[in-house]
Each structure stands twice: as C-alpha cells, then as structure tokens.
Amino acid sequence: MRIAIIKYNAGNTQSVIFALNRLGIEPLLTRDFEEIQKADKVIFPGVGEASSTMKHLKELKLDQLIPSLKQPVLGICLGQQLMCKHSEENDTKCLGIFDQEVKKFIPSDHEKVPHMGWNDLVDKRGSLMDNLPNDDVYFVHSYYVPLNNYTCATAEYIIPFSAAMHRDNFYAVQFHPEKSGLQGQQMIKNFIEL
Amino acid sequence: MLKKRIIPCLDIKNGRTVKGVNFVNIRDAGDPVELGELYAQQGADELVFLDITATNEGRKTFIELVTDIARHLNIPFTVGGGISSVDDVAPLLQAGADKVSVNSSAVRRPGLINELVNAFGTQCIVVAIDARHMESQWIVHTHGGSKPTDKELFSWAQGVEERGAGEILFTSMDHDGTKGGFAIEALKRMSDELTIPIIASGGAGEMEHFEEVFTQSGVDAALAASIFHFKEIGIPDLKQYLNDKNIAVR
Numbered sequence: 244m245r246i247a248i249i250k251y252n253a254g255n256t257q258s259v260i261f262a263l264n265r266l267g268i269e270p271l272l273t274r275d276f277e278e279i280q281k282a283d284k285v286i287f288p289g290v291g292e293a294s295s296t297m298k299h300l301k302e303l304k305l306d307q308l309i310p311s312l313k314q315p316v317l318g319i320c321l322g323q324q325l326m327c328k329h330s331e332e333n334d335t336k337c338l339g340i341f342d343q344e345v346k347k348f349i350p351s352d353h354e355k356v357p358h359m360g361w362n363d364l365v366d367k368r369g370s371l372m373d374n375l376p377n378d379d380v381y382f383v384h385s386y387y388v389p390l391n392n393y394t395c396a397t398a399e400y401i402i403p404f405s406a407a408m409h410r411d412n413f414y415a416v417q418f419h420p421e422k423s424g425l426q427g428q429q430m431i432k433n434f435i436e437l
Numbered sequence: 438m439l440k441k442r443i444i445p446c447l448d449i450k451n452g453r454t455v456k457g458v459n460f461v462n463i464r465d466a467g468d469p470v471e472l473g474e475l476y477a478q479q480g481a482d483e484l485v486f487l488d489i490t491a492t493n494e495g496r497k498t499f500i501e502l503v504t505d506i507a508r509h510l511n512i513p514f515t516v517g518g519g520i521s522s523v524d525d526v527a528p529l530l531q532a533g534a535d536k537v538s539v540n541s542s543a544v545r546r547p548g549l550i551n552e553l554v555n556a557f558g559t560q561c562i563v564v565a566i567d568a569r570h571m572e573s574q575w576i577v578h579t580h581g582g583s584k585p586t587d588k589e590l591f592s593w594a595q596g597v598e599e600r601g602a603g604e605i606l607f608t609s610m611d612h613d614g615t616k617g618g619f620a621i622e623a624l625k626r627m628s629d630e631l632t633i634p635i636i637a638s639g640g641a642g643e644m645e646h647f648e649e650v651f652t653q654s655g656v657d658a659a660l661a662a663s664i665f666h667f668k669e670i671g672i673p674d675l676k677q678y679l680n681d682k683n684i685a686v687r
Contacts, residue, residue, distance in 0.1 A: 257533040261508050291558040321558075350632040354439075355657060357560055357603055359634050361440045361482055361687045379440065379687045381513055383560040383603070400439055422513045422535060424477075 246270040247282035252299050259288050262421035289321030294333035315437045323415035345386050354401050357385045364396040371433050375426045380418040440687045441651050442482035442658035445665045450489050452498045474509045479672040488518030507533020523556045538563040541579035554601035564597045565606040582610045608638040616642025624654035644678045
C-alpha cells in the first residue's frame with residue numbers, strides 16, 4: 244500500500260506521518276507529480292491560512308494536480324476548505340472539487356472562535372465513518388463549510404456545518420483524525436482500506 | 438456540543454517532568470513520555486509540554502523528547518518554553534508538535550505573535566500569560582514568574598487576541614501550586630472580554646475546582662500538573678465527576 248502525503252508548506256504533516264506509522268504504514272511525503280499519481284491513496288493535509296497556501300500550491304502546480312487525481316484523496320482541515328470553490332479567508336479562489344463557499348465563524352456570546360476542542364459527529368454516512376468507537380473528534384478552525392449535498396458527517400458549533408464531505412474519489416474532513424484518539428485512527432484506517 | 442477540555446501540563450527539565458509550588462521548589466514527577474501516553478489513554482483532551490531548561494544541551498534533549506512523545510500520542514499537544522522567533526518553531530512542528538506556546542518573548546516583543554500567526558496560522562499559536570495580583574491590579578510576570586513587567590493582565594490579553602493568537606493560557610501565580618482553586622474572577626473577566634478560547638491554570642486541587650471554573654468563569658479548558666502527576670486526582674474520575682455535574686466532557 245503506497246500512501247502519499249502531499250508535501251507543501253503545511254504545518255502539521257509530521258502528526259499525520261506518525262498517525263500512519265501507528266497503523267504500520269510508512270507514507271511517502273512528496274510533491275513529485277509522478278509519485279503522487281502512482282500512490283494508492285493520497286492525503287492532502289493542511290493547517291494555516293488559505294490565500295498563502297493556495298499561492299504556494301499554484302507555484303508548485305499542485306492546484307492542477309490535486310483535482311485531477313483518480314485514487315482516493317483525503318483532505319484534512321484546511322485541506323477540506325481548499326478543496327472547495329472559494330474561501331472567505333482573504334477572498335481566496337480554491338481548488339473547486341466541492342462546489343462550496345467556505346465561511347468564517349462569527350463568535351457568539353458563549354462561543355469563541357476558533358472552534359477548538361473535541362466535538363461530536365452526527366448524521367454520519369459512508370464508509371469513512373464505519374466502526375467508530377465514539378463520536379468525539381478534535382477540531383481547530385475559524386472557517387467552515389456549510390452543510391451541502393456532499394456532507395457525510397455534521398458537527399454543530401454556532402451553526403451546523405460539514406465535518407466531513409465526500410464526492411467520487413474525494414474525501415474531506417474538517418477535524419484532525421490524526422489527533423482524534425482511537426476514533427481518528429479508525430477513520431484513517433477506513434480511508435486506507437477504501 | 439463542544440466539550441470542556443482537561444489538559445495535563447508537563448514541565449520538562451533536562452528530559453524529566455518536574456513541578457514546583459508557586460514557581461519554586463521544583464521536584465521530580467516522572468518520565469514525560471510515559472506520563473504523556475498514560476494521560477492520553479486516560480482521556481486527557483490535550484497535553485502541554487513546557488521546556489524549562491535554559492541550556493542548549495537541554496534544548497536538544499527537549500526536541501528529541503517532543504519527537505518521542507509525538508510518535509506515541511494521538512491527541513493534540515502544545516509545546517512551549519524557549520521560543521523567541523519563527524525559526525525556533527519550525528523544528529518543534531517538524532518534531533510533531535501541534536501548537537506552540539510563547540510567553541516572555543511575546544511580552545518583550547509583541548510583534549512576535551503576529552509573525553508566528555502569519556507563519557503558522559492562528560490555530561498554532563497559544564500565548565501563555567503568568568500574572569500576579571498586586572495593589573489591586575493583575576500584573577503580568579515573565580521568566581517563569583520571576584520578573585514583574587509594566588503590563589496589566591487584561592489589556593495585554595486583549596492585545597494578544599488582536600495580534601491573532603488562537604488561545605490564551607492564563608496562570609495565576611497567586612493560585613499556582615496552592616490547590617485552593619482557580620482564579621475565578623480574573624478568568625471570568627478575561628473570558629467575557631475576549632473572543633478566543635481561554636485555558637485556566639493555577640490552583641486546581643480538588644475536582645470541585647474544575648466544576649467551579651467551568652460553570653462560573655466560562656473558560657474552555659482547565660490545566661493542571663501536580664494533582665495528575667502525583668495521582669491525587671485521576672483523569673477518568675474527574676471526567677466522570679464533571680459529567681455527573683452536567684458539564685460536557687469527552
């Protein structure tokens with residue numbers, strides 16, 4: 244099983260590598276087009292800010308490669324947001340895999356932004372969500388994707404939003420499965436076994 | 438529903454976990470990798486590791502330790518201590534840390550917060566603030582609480598938020614190590630005035646103190662060290678207790 248993690252200026256790649264190591268997998272961290280295309284599964288991690296990250300992806304021409312991939316691709320956190328059409332974060336045009344607009348959370352009296360911590364998944368659908376020991380996963384984000392036809396798990400913070408999405412070979416999660424205990428580990432295992 | 442977080446903190450000196458009372462009288466509390474893994478298994482929601490060694494040799498040990506911890510840990514973890522530039526952060530993230538915490542260096546040069554936020558994102562940057570109540574004001578202290586500054590707590594916290602930090606870890610030095618409960622009033626004011634999450638630190642001694650801080654101050658997380666290291670309170674028992682009090686925990 245060849246798992247490629249797309250290498251660019253994303254922050255927490257090491258956490259994703261360690262999470263795969265714990266499942267006995269040695270992933271390949273690469274920005275090489277051929278290696279990414281040859282992989283059985285591709286992980287598109289991301290933490291950071293949308294516009295600078297998109298700029299970086301464009302410089303590496305990864306903005307063309309990622310939407311053209313045919314094997315299962317998993318976007319994590321900012322990865323999910325960048326797979327949408329557009330983000331309110333610095334008015335950024337994104338990859339357009341999901342025809343959705345990424346919006347900013349507006350803090351309420353009791354609800355701070357970023358949305359940081361463990362929250363429940365509800366309305367889970369699809370194979371990524373199979374056999375989870377419980378519903379708590381770890382989130383840290385200030386922008387969100389509203390509920391839409393591709394939503395395959397919902398979380399609620401200020402408003403209900405897309406915690407996970409799926410379209411064809413593209414999967415995306417707003418939370419961090421690599422940091423979500425045994426649930427996250429099961430989800431990564433589910434992705435690898437797709 | 439977003440859960441309240443329980444965060445064990447490990448102060449690391451030369452590769453070992455240590456804990457002092459009111460920032461002095463430091464004593465040994467065990468192997469940080471073992472403790473970290475144990476806390477994760479017991480349901481800790483996050484971990485914080487603070488490097489309190491001042492030497493280069495100690496720093497190297499610390500970065501190796503971060504790698505070792507990250508390899509075993511499936512929950513988020515923050516590292517702090519000894520960070521004064523963007524260049525100090527990259528090796529920690531490469532070692533597997535999820536967030537970094539800055540304290541004295543941000544007080545000395547507040548622009549550091551903006552630089553770190555621009556380089557690594559809001560979600561990555563925690564600003565730790567140590568303060569002591571002096572002559573009717575909360576005064577920010579640096580260097581492990583040893584040096585008073587000219588900064589007042591609430592205006593500094595506001596500035597930290599404006600500069601883009603993702604979270605504030607506030608330690609009341611008056612309460613730290615006393616086991617007499619958290620600084621509820623100051624935490625409530627901070628939580629009311631800011632829109633970013635607040636981690637309460639300093640003073641936890643009994644399970645009731647966690648209930649109080651969550652119900653009375655509106656903070657998002659509570660941090661403690663010695664009560665967990667010396668097994669005075671077990672994390673599973675604490676979670677059960679809070680759950681019984683209708684406080685949402687994982």
